[in-house]
Amino acid sequence: MRNADRPPLDAATRAALFAALPQEPGVAKPDPVLVVDGVSRAYGGLKAVDVTHLEIQRGCITGLIGPNGAGKTTLFNLLTGFDRPDSGTWSMNGVELGRMHPHRVARHGMVRTFQLTKALSKMSVLDNVRLGATGQRGERIAGALLPWTWKAQEREITERARELLARFALDAKSDDLAGSLSGGQRKLLEMARALMTDPDVVMLDEPMAGVNPALTQSLLGHIKSLRDDGMTVVFVEHDMDVIREVSDWVVVMAQGSVIAEAPPDALSGNSAVVDAYLGSHHDQALEFDDEGNPVGATAVLAEALEEAVVATLETGGDLSEPDAAVLADMPDAPDPGTEETRP
Numbered sequence: 572m573r574n575a576d577r578p579p580l581d582a583a584t585r586a587a588l589f590a591a592l593p594q595e596p597g598v599a600k601p602d603p604v605l606v607v608d609g610v611s612r613a614y615g616g617l618k619a620v621d622v623t624h625l626e627i628q629r630g631c632i633t634g635l636i637g638p639n640g641a642g643k644t645t646l647f648n649l650l651t652g653f654d655r656p657d658s659g660t661w662s663m664n665g666v667e668l669g670r671m672h673p674h675r676v677a678r679h680g681m682v683r684t685f686q687l688t689k690a691l692s693k694m695s696v697l698d699n700v701r702l703g704a705t706g707q708r709g710e711r712i713a714g715a716l717l718p719w720t721w722k723a724q725e726r727e728i729t730e731r732a733r734e735l736l737a738r739f740a741l742d743a744k745s746d747d748l749a750g751s752l753s754g755g756q757r758k759l760l761e762m763a764r765a766l767m768t769d770p771d772v773v774m775l776d777e778p779m780a781g782v783n784p785a786l787t788q789s790l791l792g793h794i795k796s797l798r799d800d801g802m803t804v805v806f807v808e809h810d811m812d813v814i815r816e817v818s819d820w821v822v823v824m825a826q827g828s829v830i831a832e833a834p835p836d837a838l839s840g841n842s843a844v845v846d847a848y849l850g851s852h853h854d855q856a857l858e859f860d861d862e863g864n865p866v867g868a869t870a871v872l873a874e875a876l877e878e879a880v881v882a883t884l885e886t887g888g889d890l891s892e893p894d895a896a897v898l899a900d901m902p903d904a905p906d907p908g909t910e911e912t913r914p
């Protein structure tokens with residue numbers, strides 16, 4: 572059944588639904604729109620994606636987080652037909668989607684957003700949105716023989732594109748080149764293009780990246796409005812404030828696998844999540860914004876460390892004493908038990 576046939580879930584229902592779920596990777600959802608099984612993809616010797624089981628709850632917003640290179644984008648590409656897995660199956664509303672081309676996946680109701688490419692930036696805003704349409708009769712032989720049906724379809728597509736531009740407050744920009752839009756407007760354009768096929772499931776790849784903070788709230792409102800219209804939203808995001816503000820549930824990936832699932836508020840206390848981000852930082856530069864605030868994976872790390880300090884203080888721990896468990900994990904940690912036996 573398409574999402575449109577079901578009433579949207581209100582906030583209290585969503586909260587109760589997720590509060591009742593065990594916080595485990597691969598946990599079953601009460602009404603999954605998307606079910607993924609054993610999907611793997613390797614590049615050379617590197618396993619970019621290796622997801623044993625994942626269910627996405629219908630009509631909710633699921634945030635997908637994880638350190639750089641965790642496999643989030645590759646998973647999006649696999650599920651929407653832009654890449655081919657080495658193994659695995661996945662289904663949407665019970666229909667197997669594996670091995671379908673992207674336009675067929677879109678016709679079944681699942682789309683992903685794309686950042687504006689160089690070629691697209693040289694086209695008008697309106698044409699960018701029109702390009703989101705799939706299954707245009709004009710592409711097919713029968714349609715080509717009947718130009719009037721093709722023309723009628725063209726008109727329909729343009730009309731829908733104009734409606735979507737109005738929804739995202741881009742109608743005044745229809746004839747401008749897409750490349751002239753601001754970062755935030757580009758993100759709105761990506762969403763408008765994705766909605767052309769009237770999807771059930773929308774996968775947003777970093778919808779807030781490069782967006783001026785002044786536009787953040789408006790973009791967040793648009794993401795929530797997709798859910799309030801009955802769509803299921805899955806989005807990749809590095810900003811934990813954004814994750815917390817819009818996600819009903821968060822899936823955490825590291826090294827290709829799903830390592831944790833939890834409501835957004837439970838993330839910073841999750842040791843698998845902390846380990847994944849800490850582990851990823853051995854060879855990664857920390858990132859800060861202009862005001863010196865940690866951003867992206869660095870923000871998650873900073874928050875996890877802060878939580879650990881608070882937890883230590885709350886349990887009466889002494890921060891000047893190194894944590895024995897942490898020391899034991901370090902390769903060169905001195906072993907207090909053997910101190911006296913050393914020569």
Ligand SMILES: Nc1ncnc2c1ncn2[C@@H]1O[C@H](COP(=O)(O)OP(=O)(O)OP(=O)(O)O)[C@@H](O)[C@H]1O
Nearest residue numbers: 614617618619637638639640641642643644645646
């Ligand atoms: N086309 C490709 N060829 C070779 N390796 C690839 C390719 N695409 C992805 N990878 C590798 O697969 C792994 C997963 O990459 P992916 O982009 O899916 O991670 P991600 O979680 O989206 O990371 P980020 O948050 O940095 O965007 C990385 O190690 C990446 O280098």
